[in-house]
Amino acid sequence: MKQKQISRVELASYLLSPALFVMLALMVAEAALAAATTWLVINAGRKVAIGDFLLRDLIGILLAQSASYIAGVISWIFAERAGYRGFGKFMLRFARENRGKVKLFGDRAARERVEPFLTGETFRCFFDLISEVEFTLKLFLGLVFNAIVLGAEIDVSLPLAYVGAFAALLLMQWALQDPITRTYLENQRMNNRLTAQGYTAWDNIFSGNRYNLRLWLSGFKTRLRVALTAQVRAIVAREGMSAMSGIVSLAIVFATMAIVAVRDAGNVAVLIALATTLPRQIEMTYELHLIATGWNDFVAVWTRFGGVVANMQPQPEAAFDDRIKFDRLVLREGGDANVVSSVNDALRIVLAQPTGRINIRGANGTGKSSLLASFKTELGKRAYYWPPSDRIAFKFAGDVVPVEVETDAEDEPIVVSESLDKKLGFSSGERQFKSLEEIASSTDAQIYLLDEWDANLDAANKAKADALLDALAARARVVEVSHRDLAV
Numbered sequence: 001m002k003q004k005q006i007s008r009v010e011l012a013s014y015l016l017s018p019a020l021f022v023m024l025a026l027m028v029a030e031a032a033l034a035a036a037t038t039w040l041v042i043n044a045g046r047k048v049a050i051g052d053f054l055l056r057d058l059i060g061i062l063l064a065q066s067a068s069y070i071a072g073v074i075s076w077i078f079a080e081r082a083g084y085r086g087f088g089k090f091m092l093r094f095a096r097e098n099r100g101k102v103k104l105f106g107d108r109a110a111r112e113r114v115e116p117f118l119t120g121e122t123f124r125c126f127f128d129l130i131s132e133v134e135f136t137l138k139l140f141l142g143l144v145f146n147a148i149v150l151g152a153e154i155d156v157s158l159p160l161a162y163v164g165a166f167a168a169l170l171l172m173q174w175a176l177q178d179p180i181t182r183t184y185l186e187n188q189r190m191n192n193r194l195t196a197q198g199y200t201a202w203d204n205i206f207s208g209n210r211y212n213l214r215l216w217l218s219g220f221k222t223r224l225r226v227a228l229t230a231q232v233r234a235i236v237a238r239e240g241m242s243a244m245s246g247i248v249s250l251a252i253v254f255a256t257m258a259i260v261a262v263r264d265a266g267n268v269a270v271l272i273a274l275a276t277t278l279p280r281q282i283e284m285t286y287e288l289h290l291i292a293t294g295w296n297d298f299v300a301v302w303t304r305f306g307g308v309v310a311n312m313q314p315q316p317e318a319a320f321d322d323r324i325k326f327d328r329l330v331l332r333e334g335g336d337a338n339v340v341s342s343v344n345d346a347l348r349i350v351l352a353q354p355t356g357r358i359n360i361r362g363a364n365g366t367g368k369s370s371l372l373a374s375f376k377t378e379l380g381k382r383a384y385y386w387p388p389s390d391r392i393a394f395k396f397a398g399d400v401v402p403v404e405v406e407t408d409a410e411d412e413p414i415v416v417s418e419s420l421d422k423k424l425g426f427s428s429g430e431r432q433f434k435s436l437e438e439i440a441s442s443t444d445a446q447i448y449l450l451d452e453w454d455a456n457l458d459a460a461n462k463a464k465a466d467a468l469l470d471a472l473a474a475r476a477r478v479v480e481v482s483h484r485d486l487a488v
Contacts, residue, residue: 006093006312008305014089015130019081026075027138033068035145037061038280042153045276046269075134083130087123094118094312102376103316105387106369112196114311121192122308125301132298139287146284154260154273158281161256165249165288172248176241177299183230183237184300188307190230194223238297246289253285321374324367332359343374350375350447350479357473360481368481372449375479384445386435388452388481395442396434428456436465440472447477454482 044057104110143166147159197220204216257274264270321343331338331349333356340346350358360368369388376385386392426434436453453469454462472478 006309008302008309011090011305011309011312012086012129014086015082015126017082017085019078019085023075023078023082023134024137026071026078027134027141030068030071030075030138031141031145033064033071034142035149037064037068038146038149038277039153040064041276041280042149042273045272049268049272072138079130079134080127083127086126086130090122090126090308091118097313100377100380101314101316102373102385103320103370104314105373107316110314110316112199113192114314115199116192116195117308117311120195121188121304125304125308128297128301129305132301136291136298139291143284143287143291146280150277150281154270154277155264157256157260158253161253162284162288165252165285166291168248168252169245169288169291172241172244173299180237180241181299181303183234184303185306187230187234187300188304190223190227192307194220194227197223234300238300245291246286249285249288253281253288257281320370323370324374325362325365328366329360329362329368329371332361333357343371343378346371347375347378350477353477354446355473355475355477357469357478357480360479369451372451372479372481375447375449379447379449382445383447383449384439384443385449386439386451386453388455392435394435394438396438397431429458429461432456433461433465436468440468445476447479448472450478450480452481 040057040061044061047054047057098104143162147162151157151159197216200216201220204212207213261271261274324343326341326346327339329340331340331346333349333353338349340349360371362368372385376383432453432455436450439448450469454465457465469478469480
C-alpha cells in the first residue's frame, strides 16, 4: 500500500527542537538590546543639546549594542544545531519509508532524480530555510522593537509608517508569488538535472571512449545552458522584487518623516530625536527592503522543499516484472533444472527447501537481476540481497566511502568520486571477497540473494568464495546469479 506523502509543513517541522526555541529567545534578546541602543541614542542626543552628555551614556550605548551582537552570534550556534537535527530526521524517515524498494536499485532515471536530494539538495534546503528564518526574523523583530521606541520617543506615525510599508510589501509578494514560485521550481529542477549529469562525468571522461564522451559532453552542454537560463530568470525575479520593495519602503517612511519634521518644526526635542535616529531609520528602511528580499528567498527555499517531499517516496515501475524473460531462464539446483513462468512460480521453488543453492541461468538481458530484485521485494526482511554493483556499507570498510563531497573555490559543493578499492588498498576481487565473508559471518537471513557474487574474483578467490557459499547454503537458502556459470 502506498504511504501517505509527507507535506512541506511536516518536513519543516523537523526543525522544531529545544535548540530552535533557544535561538528564538536569543533573537528576541538581540532585537530588544538593539532597540535599547536606539533609546539610549535618542536620550544621549537630547543631553548633548543641553550640554549634559556624560561618558556613561556612551558606555551604555556601547554595552547595549555589543550585547545585541553577542546574542546574535550565539543564536546562530543553536540555529545550526536545529538544522542538523532536521536533516538527520529527514534521512531517517527516507530510510524507513523506502527500505526494501529493491526494484528501484537499478533504475537510473529514478536515481538521477532522487539522489541529488540525498547527497546535498535537502541538506542545503534545511540550512537555507533556517538561515532565512533567522535572517528575516531578526530583521522583523528589530523593526518591531525599534518602531516601538520611535513611536514612544518621537511620533506615533513613525511605527504606523513601517506597518504600512510592510503591508505594501506583503501585498506585492502575495500578488507575484505564483510566477516567482514557478521560476524557482524550474531553477531547482534544471540544477538537479545538471547535477545528475555530473554524477556520470567520471565514467565518461576516464573511460577514454571518444564516442561516449562526445555524447556525454553534448548532454552536459545542453543541460548547462538550460540551467543557466533558469538561474538567470530566478535571479532577475528575486532582485527585481527586491528593488521595487526598497523603493516602496523608502518612499513611505521618508514621506512620514518629512511630515513629522514639518509639523513639529518648532519642537526641538522631536527634531533632535529625528536627527539622531536618522541613520537608524535609514537602516530600518533598508531592513524592510531586505525582508522583501528574504521573503523571496524564503519562497525559493519553500518551493525547493516541495521538490524534496515530492521525491521522498520514489515508486518503482509498475511493469517491472515484465522485464523478466521467464521462457529463457532456468533455476538450477543440483542436477535439477526448473523452467518457471512467473515470479510466484520461481519463488515457490526457492521456498521449497530451507537450505541449499539455486543458480539462476540465462543470457544477458533475460532479467536475472530483475528476478532477484523481485524476490527481495516479496521476501522482505527474510532475505539478504547483495547487488552486483553497490555502495553498500560494510564494517571492514570502516568510514571509507566511494563518493565524497568537497567544496570548490567559491564554497560550492562538488561530488568527488574515487574508487573504494583504491582507498582501502584492496583489489576489486579482494574487496568483493571480504564483503562476502562479512555477509556470511555477520548476517542471519533465511534466504540470500547474491547477484554476480563472483564477477571480480580470480580463480583462487572464486574457489574460496564458492566454499564460503557452500557453508552458507548449509544453514540458509542461497539464490545466486553467477558471472560465470557454476559447474553442474
